[in-house]
Amino acid sequence: MSEETEEAPPDVHHYQDRSEVPWDIQNYWAQRYKIFSKFDEGIWLTDDAWFGVTPEPVANKIAEHMASSAPAGCSILIDAFAGAGGNTIAFAKSGRWKRVYGIEKDHSVLQCAKHNAKIYGVQDKITWFEGDCFEILRNQLKVLAPYSAIFASPPWGGPGYRSDDVFNLRKMEPYSLQFLRSEFSLFTENMVLYLPRTSNLKQLAMEVKDDKKVMVMHYCMETSSKALCVYYGGFNMQ
Ligand SMILES: C[S@@+](CC[C@H](N)C(=O)[O-])C[C@H]1O[C@@H](n2cnc3c(N)ncnc32)[C@H](O)[C@@H]1O
Known part of the structure; x- marks a missing residue:
């Protein structure tokens, strides 16, 4: 380097x-x-x-699934909680997206993401934003909404997150499932949420409107689930 x-x-x-x-x-x-x-x-x-980093094999698999199942007109991928870049880098490497946007509110963590993207040789494919993703989607990226999908790996926490067999996503902190869904829906319905493996599936299904389908995929490493992704909107997982 x-x-x-x-x-x-x-x-x-x-x-x-x-x-x-x-x-x-x-x-x-x-x-x-x-x-x-x-x-x-x-x-x-x-x-x-x-x-909080998504391990590379999981990030690569999610990037592969999103690339193959995104609606045809979707050419922009927005990673709303970019962290140190685990997922953002995998999306940029996939080659599916005209542009990848990574948003992170913590200055030092964003510096990590930028630096790590250089190590993986994908810095030129990513536009970074420092700040609150909800505000940035609303104020700076709105024009991209018709062509965009959102990937969101929010911080996980809240009562029972570590102890409960089934995690109540209404109590997830700092952002509940309902909050994430309603904020991101203002921008696009095409969204993938990366959530704890114990997430309450009924609550995920209750977010689906009319007769639409939703796909929930567990991502495993060494025979245990690390997390699940829920695919909303036009994603068409076969
Ligand atoms: C679980 S980590 C994301 C990890 C990332 N997927 C990776 O692989 O490195 C969640 C990140 O969201 C950031 N964050 C929390 N609230 C945010 C907000 N409102 N806007 C932007 N970033 C936020 C945190 O600073 C944290 O770095």
């Missing part, structure tokens, strides 16, 4: 050895090449971002 002079913000790291890694990230450290296969090329992460 040519950007040896690129300065990481103070809360961004490329750990090189387990001894440098904070204790609560040590489990994730063991999976670093699953998270980013090019980890050793200098991947940047904030300590919080480790918990």
Whole structure:
């Protein structure tokens, strides 16, 4: 890479050895090449971002599914919660989209995403926005709405998120399922939500209007589900 002079913000790291890694990230450290296969090329992460990145094989599979099932007129993909770039990079690599937009509100995390996209050689295919995705969709990207699909991997949390067998998406924090659906529907019905594997399927189905279908796909690694994606709108999963 040519950007040896690129300065990481103070809360961004490329750990090189387990001894440098904070204790609560040590489990994730063991999976670093699953998270980013090019980890050793200098991947940047904030300590919080480790918990939320979509592992590369899962991100690639989602990108493949979205590419093959998106409505024909959809040429723009907006990653509303870009994080450190796990999904955004996979979408850009897929080659399906005329343009990929990545929105992230945390400055340091966005710097990670930009830097990581360079490592994967896809920086020229992505337009980045720093700020609140709901405002940016409403105020800056509205003109793209007729050609766009949204992918959203929101932060996961809320009462019972770790303990309940079936997670109540009405209580998801900071954004409930209903909030995400109603905000993103103002922009487009073509949306894919990346949600906890224990998500309440009845609640997902209640968001489907009339006789439309919705597809829920679990994404697994090493025989266990990491998460599910729910495909709304014109996505046509066979
Ligand atoms: C689970 S992470 C996304 C991980 C990402 N898919 C990846 O693979 O790296 C969720 C991200 O959403 C960001 N976020 C939360 N609320 C946001 C908002 N309103 N607008 C934009 N970004 C937001 C957080 O800062 C966090 O980085």
